[in-house]
Amino acid sequence: MINADKSNLSPAEDIREPMIEIKNIYKNFGSLEVLKGLSTTVKKGEKVAIIGPSGSGKSTLLRCMNLLEEPTYGEVWLDGKLITPPDPYLHRSVIESSRTAKKLCASIVGKGVEPTQQLLDDIVAKIKKEDLLRKYEGRAASREMRLIRKQNFININVARRKMGMVFQNVNLFNNMTVMQNLVCAPVKLKIKTPEKAQKDALALLERIGLSDKKDEYPQKLSGGQRQRIAIVRSLCMDPEYMLFDEPTSALDPEMVGEVLSLMKDLADDGMTMVIVTHEMGFAREVATRVIFMDGGSIVEEGTPDKIFGAPENERLRDFLSKVL
């Protein structure tokens, strides 16, 4: 997980580096396990493509990144800030101060005896491995959890302002014109004045050649126009990250190109992007890293050249032979 180019940074610098960090997340829908312990980090400027068979949990992973889905276990960090509740298993201080740890300790060395570092390590490992923590682990553990929360937690509504999301089925607001769609969030959230929001929105519309549509309702536009406007709606918030969930899958084939080319422009501008896609050609051209998911896990990840040129995993090879 630790990347070579990060190892020469001090921990403090490390945490300030803007990025999305997924730490060991699990997601269950009822008894269905959709994500099974995933970890990955998206750094500033990266363009990460997520590929994999349908039902493998790609959308769920993406939606966990901005908390449209809440992970059942694990944590999501954005720019060094925690957006999920803290997961006790990811914090040694919590595990060490838990009742379970104290009981285990007492049963081995006796009450009141200070355990050795080695013993503590073993106990922490055992608790993690065997999933021994309970809902309530005593005041000391609760205090640790509160402390972690207090130091790191950021309100999700604030965090989401940095992170645009583009959906497969577009989801432009049906009750608003194009212009109203674009200025709604920046103005409501008081990020821009109405005048500035309008000006920015118009500039972006001009850039995609749709400024003449500003007073239309979304229903009057073609699928490709709608999706490009949905991308622009996110851009109006001046985001640092963009999440795309199969943005072209619901479009007629002749409209796919215009959407992909706008996304390519964004990538060239240096936007940090996470893209769930079935467009392998696009992934290969634009992505700096490709993640292959299957059955709720990351099975293989690497550069596009490696994933498409020299896939190692059997399931990935099988998948590629079907889609390429």
Added chain:
Amino acid sequence: MSINWGLFWDQFYGAEAYKAVLAGLRTTLIIALGGLLIGLVIGSILAIFKLVPSKKIVFRVLAAVSNVYVAVFRGTPMVVQLLIIHYVLFPLAGISISSVAEATVAFGLNSGAYICEIMRGGILSVDKGQSEAGRALGLNYSQTLISVVLPQAVKNVIPTLGNEFIALIKETSVVSFIAVVDVTRAFQNMANSTFEYMASYIMLALVYLVLVLVITFIIRFAERRMRVSDQR
């Protein structure tokens, strides 16, 4: 027995009872329309209480309150509610407003229970993607609800709200129980002073029928206009 239309006409036109009828008609419409608006506000709030996904105890209590409210107002006759509001609630609360205002409040409270269910369906009928898009932009739950979901929900339920309005108009005929002179009471007064019950009540039925037909027409028209603007 036969219907003496002449007698009825003399009273209606000659003795200017039509003025009382028009005033009564106005009262009927005020109570029904005011009730609908109050009901829309109460119903929307109750529906939201039921739908807030938060598991916080406050919201669970509010959802329970909403359920009890709907059960009570749907489970008792309108007339009884009207009487209780007029003779019990307002006197106990020490509020004294006109009987028309009381009736409007009573019908508002009552239709709130029905509109709650209507709005709940309307909110649920708005595609989940719409609110997800709002939340993903950083709008919070209530901002998304107010600017994105509710406008679409109301639009979806306008035909049903129209039916609720029609039901309200007909139901308001019980307001004479608390001495409000609505259109029913105006015709009753005519019947009592001329003893020409048949003509009075046939005319009363016709007035309601025409009113309902006109409103139905307006709703249909509005619906059709909306559908045209929706066409892709």
